[in-house]
Amino acid sequence: MITSKLPNVGTTIFTTMSQLAAETGALNLSQGFPDFDGPQGLRDAVVRHINSGHNQYAPMTGLPALREQVAAKVARQYGARVDANSEVTITPGATEAIFCAVQAVVRTGDEVIVFDPSYDSYEPSVELAGGRCVHVQLDARNFSIDWQKLADALTPRTRMIILNSPHNPSGALISSADLEQLAQLIEGRDIYLISDEVYEHLVYDGVRHASVLANEALYSKAFVVSSFGKTYHVTGWKTGYVIAPPALSAELRKVHQYVNFCGVTPLQWALADYMAACPEHVEQLPGFYQAKRDLFCDLLTPSRFSFSRVAGTYFQLVDYSQIRPDLNDVDMALWMTREHGVATIPVSVFYQTPIPEQRLIRLCFAKREETLREAAKKLCVI
Numbered sequence: 001m002i003t004s005k006l007p008n009v010g011t012t013i014f015t016t017m018s019q020l021a022a023e024t025g026a027l028n029l030s031q032g033f034p035d036f037d038g039p040q041g042l043r044d045a046v047v048r049h050i051n052s053g054h055n056q057y058a059p060m061t062g063l064p065a066l067r068e069q070v071a072a073k074v075a076r077q078y079g080a081r082v083d084a085n086s087e088v089t090i091t092p093g094a095t096e097a098i099f100c101a102v103q104a105v106v107r108t109g110d111e112v113i114v115f116d117p118s119y120d121s122y123e124p125s126v127e128l129a130g131g132r133c134v135h136v137q138l139d140a141r142n143f144s145i146d147w148q149k150l151a152d153a154l155t156p157r158t159r160m161i162i163l164n165s166p167h168n169p170s171g172a173l174i175s176s177a178d179l180e181q182l183a184q185l186i187e188g189r190d191i192y193l194i195s196d197e198v199y200e201h202l203v204y205d206g207v208r209h210a211s212v213l214a215n216e217a218l219y220s221k222a223f224v225v226s227s228f229g230k231t232y233h234v235t236g237w238k239t240g241y242v243i244a245p246p247a248l249s250a251e252l253r254k255v256h257q258y259v260n261f262c263g264v265t266p267l268q269w270a271l272a273d274y275m276a277a278c279p280e281h282v283e284q285l286p287g288f289y290q291a292k293r294d295l296f297c298d299l300l301t302p303s304r305f306s307f308s309r310v311a312g313t314y315f316q317l318v319d320y321s322q323i324r325p326d327l328n329d330v331d332m333a334l335w336m337t338r339e340h341g342v343a344t345i346p347v348s349v350f351y352q353t354p355i356p357e358q359r360l361i362r363l364c365f366a367k368r369e370e371t372l373r374e375a376a377k378k379l380c381v382i
């Protein structure tokens with residue numbers, strides 16, 4: 001019998017809910033992916049590059065043209081001057097970037113702080129590196145960082161902190177003042193950061209994303225991760241990037257070259273072309289997704305769910321305490337899928353220690369207008 005290295009990992013709720021949605025014919029607002037395609041020009045570019053012979057291994061660090069586009073974008077967006085050669089690495093998805101960053105830094109016995117509710121790939125990555133996650137709960141009212149709890153969790157073994165803003169599942173944002181506070185807290189300590197910013201362009205109501213790239217002190221110790229999948233509506237392309245200072249990038253690349261070696265070549269060519277031809281895409285994204293958020297929230301207003309509009313991401317949290325307070329959120333999600341035809345994600349799965357009285361589910365609004373209308377109709381009669 002093999003002894004599992006990850007005994008606590010089973011089938012994730014994302015797979016379970018998507019399968020159940022498919023079996024029951026429910027609308028799938030569970031897993032985070034759009035039900036529409038990425039830009040036509042981007043898809044055409046992939047076909048063009050496949051047909052023009054860009055089908056062999058890309059450079060290990062990523063196609064230079066794409067790394068340059070990423071460097072130009074973060075200069076425009078955050079005023080960050082990063083070197084495309086030594087600081088930008090293209091990866092097969094943000095997930096691989098996170099995994100490699102953890103392996104590059106975390107050693108046996110190290111502690112890594114994650115904020116609950118937290119994305120599910122962090123903990124297994126840390127465990128495989130021989131480290132241990134220390135879970136610090138975000139303030140349950142607004143999902144902000146409780147600075148005292150964070151300060152209390154720091155020990156001489158703390159090697160890394162994983163930030164995620166805009167935050168999945170809550171949609172909450174970290175502000176530049178938060179980043180300043182964090183910089184002060186870890187100053188002089190041997191602590192690195194992963195800043196998971198895959199939803200960096202999905203920030204609403206005129207607010208600008210506060211990137212770790214714009215905070216010099218934090219960036220000197222950080223791996224900043226993003227995902228073309230989220231930004232260009234192509235989650236299935238599993239293409240992302242990580243930006244880190246040269247010494248950290250060099251260590252990350254040592255891992256990356258033996259996990260995957262490189263990302264998919266024609267996708268990288270297509271993204272480089274499209275970013276050069278259409279830099280306005282990222283400027284238009286907040287408006288594009290804010291319209292979806294607002295449509296969905298307006299349609300849900302007559303329902304018995306309570307919610308406040310999310311500040312970022314393409315997820316809307318809703319509280320169902322007025323509907324079925326007797327059900328925990330996993331049972332609520334299963335019941336809603338089977339009985340009401342809408343698949344969602346229970347928020348408790350993002351916690352090490354769920355909050356027993358919490359009654360929250362996550363709905364993905366990266367959907368066509370007709371899907372959102374149909375879903376809202378079903379949600380309004382629950």
Ligand SMILES: Cc1ncc(COP(=O)(O)O)c(C=O)c1O
Pocket residue numbers: 032092093094095096119164168196198226227228229230235238239240
């Ligand atoms: C917070 C967060 N980080 C990372 C990822 C993974 O991104 P990718 O699909 O590029 O690996 C996701 C995807 O859902 C996410 O929500």
